[in-house]
Amino acid sequence: ILEAMEVSKDYTMGKTHVQALKGLNLTIHSGEMVCIMGPSGSGKSTLLNLLGLLDTPSSGQILLQGKATQNLPYKESAQMRSRFLGFIFQSFNLFPVLNAFENIEYPLLFHPLTRKERRDRVWGALSDVQLREVALHRPDELSGGQRQRVAIARALVTHPLLILADEPTANLDSESAENIMTVMQRLNQSRKTTFVFSTHDPRVVHHASRIVKITDGVIQHEGTQATV
Amino acid sequence: ILEAMEVSKDYTMGKTHVQALKGLNLTIHSGEMVCIMGPSGSGKSTLLNLLGLLDTPSSGQILLQGKATQNLPYKESAQMRSRFLGFIFQSFNLFPVLNAFENIEYPLLFHPLTRKERRDRVWGALSDVQLREVALHRPDELSGGQRQRVAIARALVTHPLLILADEPTANLDSESAENIMTVMQRLNQSRKTTFVFSTHDPRVVHHASRIVKITDGVIQHEGTQATV
Numbered sequence: 001i002l003e004a005m006e007v008s009k010d011y012t013m014g015k016t017h018v019q020a021l022k023g024l025n026l027t028i029h030s031g032e033m034v035c036i037m038g039p040s041g042s043g044k045s046t047l048l049n050l051l052g053l054l055d056t057p058s059s060g061q062i063l064l065q066g067k068a069t070q071n072l073p074y075k076e077s078a079q080m081r082s083r084f085l086g087f088i089f090q091s092f093n094l095f096p097v098l099n100a101f102e103n104i105e106y107p108l109l110f111h112p113l114t115r116k117e118r119r120d121r122v123w124g125a126l127s128d129v130q131l132r133e134v135a136l137h138r139p140d141e142l143s144g145g146q147r148q149r150v151a152i153a154r155a156l157v158t159h160p161l162l163i164l165a166d167e168p169t170a171n172l173d174s175e176s177a178e179n180i181m182t183v184m185q186r187l188n189q190s191r192k193t194t195f196v197f198s199t200h201d202p203r204v205v206h207h208a209s210r211i212v213k214i215t216d217g218v219i220q221h222e223g224t225q226a227t228v
Numbered sequence: 229i230l231e232a233m234e235v236s237k238d239y240t241m242g243k244t245h246v247q248a249l250k251g252l253n254l255t256i257h258s259g260e261m262v263c264i265m266g267p268s269g270s271g272k273s274t275l276l277n278l279l280g281l282l283d284t285p286s287s288g289q290i291l292l293q294g295k296a297t298q299n300l301p302y303k304e305s306a307q308m309r310s311r312f313l314g315f316i317f318q319s320f321n322l323f324p325v326l327n328a329f330e331n332i333e334y335p336l337l338f339h340p341l342t343r344k345e346r347r348d349r350v351w352g353a354l355s356d357v358q359l360r361e362v363a364l365h366r367p368d369e370l371s372g373g374q375r376q377r378v379a380i381a382r383a384l385v386t387h388p389l390l391i392l393a394d395e396p397t398a399n400l401d402s403e404s405a406e407n408i409m410t411v412m413q414r415l416n417q418s419r420k421t422t423f424v425f426s427t428h429d430p431r432v433v434h435h436a437s438r439i440v441k442i443t444d445g446v447i448q449h450e451g452t453q454a455t456v
């Protein structure tokens with residue numbers, strides 16, 4: 001479903017040069033729950049941003065459904081993202097002027113749904129992440145973990161083929177984290193939604209079908225729970 | 229050193245009313261490492277903001293060093309904060325236009341130090357959090373965990389009596405988290421720095437001298453590691 005071939009990402013700031021990813025190869029198969037683990041600064045978010053077509057590699061290719069993505073015009077890559085991908089950002093990236101309900105509803109405005117279907121889906125997603133009572137709060141009127149759960153609900157509500165989740169449980173207590181992982185596991189089983197997580201959290205790794213360890217922009221090791 | 233007496237905090241948004249804290253009593257003694265734990269939305273950040281004099285309670289009092297704080301003019305409470313307190317925010321709150329070095333140096337500009345003393349302290353803090361190589365990066369050129377460590381270094385560098393840390397390890401891998409807790413433990417032993425953490429992370433709780441459990445704005449239970 002998604003493939004990174006010899007992907008590198010360099011950042012240049014003035015005189016300094018950071019090689020965040022170095023010739024990385026990774027294939028994600030449909031229906032997997034892949035966990036990308038590694039120290040702070042090892043390149044996890046950079047890799048997820050490339051897989052989510054939110055940034056372009058300095059060299060190498062990203063293939064989505066076998067199709068090359070690098071020369072896509074902006075409009076077409078935005079359309080592919082909106083149809084196939086759901087993205088949960090490490091810093092949530094919610095719209096500050098919209099409340100929780102409106103933030104979750106926003107991506108559905110680009111999908112062919114009636115107003116009633118849209119609103120039913122948003123209330124369903126709010127129930128999944130246990131935030132019905134704070135649906136009218138804006139992001140600055142929510143706790144850290146509540147903002148994170150709004151970002152999760154927003155990625156689930158469009159029923160994407162693939163969800164990329166960058167540290168989705170960082171701000172959650174054990175019960176909320178367990179609840180979120182159960183919702184994702186259920187989507188993976190019922191709708192075959194593919195998940196790629198970047199995480200430090202053992203509670204997420206517990207649900208992974210494959211673990212990929214990255215250090216300093218290079219994949220160190222891949223394997224199932226038992227082998228890593 | 230810090231005392232909350234019958235503290236309540238209400239938020240009113242339009243017609244809805246949220247009681248984030250309900251008549252809470254808490255005393256923090258000098259030299260303690262206190263962990264405030266509780267589910268997402270239970271009131272941890274609200275409590276830390278009141279203890280850090282960043283917000284005022286709807287009712288009740290906060291005493292700092294035995295002195296009432298509610299009628300302090302803005303300038304005096306800012307001075308008390310700058311002298312006594314270090315604060316690590318859940319969303320880091322770094323200045324986007326300053327690089328990591330300048331963000332950490334910023335609070336020292338209000339302290340009576342020579343330029344050399346200031347810069348030595350900042351490089352020392354960058355070493356403590358293992359970020360010397362990215363000192364010139366701005367926040368948007370740093371990873372999530374790197375931004376969190378800049379926020380930690382900024383709170384340590386003024387050598388405050390008390391550090392309030394809201395989820396300080398949420399975005400950190402085990403090694404970075406362990407390293408941060410060792411730095412804090414060292415400050416607690418060598419300089420008797422008092423710490424109040426809000427956390428979901430067992431790696432932080434492991435270092436606590438006292439655990440306070442909060443649910444729905446009410447303290448459920450207090451005790452040492454063994455009793456909770």
Ligand SMILES: Nc1ncnc2c1ncn2[C@@H]1O[C@H](COP(=O)(O)OP(=O)(O)OP(=O)(O)O)[C@@H](O)[C@H]1O
Pocket residue numbers: 134137140141142143144145146171173239240241246247248266267268269270271272273274275318
């Ligand atoms: N400015 C605000 N306006 C309205 N409601 C608010 C505001 N800030 C917080 N709240 C509400 O107050 C409650 C407590 O929030 P708080 O941020 O203290 O929780 P928390 O324990 O820190 O949660 P988390 O672990 O998710 O960070 C939440 O239900 C939240 O929605």
Ligand SMILES: Nc1ncnc2c1ncn2[C@@H]1O[C@H](COP(=O)(O)OP(=O)(O)OP(=O)(O)O)[C@@H](O)[C@H]1O
Pocket residue numbers: 011012013018019020038039040041042043044045046047090362365368369370371372373374399401
């Ligand atoms: N826009 C940027 N400009 C310059 N350097 C950057 C930029 N974004 C990231 N970096 C650097 O690239 C490296 C990888 O960053 P990345 O955010 O991918 O790490 P990460 O594995 O997600 O870390 P964390 O677990 O802390 O979130 C870091 O050293 C970071 O400083």
Ligand SMILES: [Mg+2]
Pocket residue numbers: 044045046090166371372373
């Ligand atoms: Mg990251």
Ligand SMILES: [Mg+2]
Pocket residue numbers: 143144145272273274318394
């Ligand atoms: Mg909080």
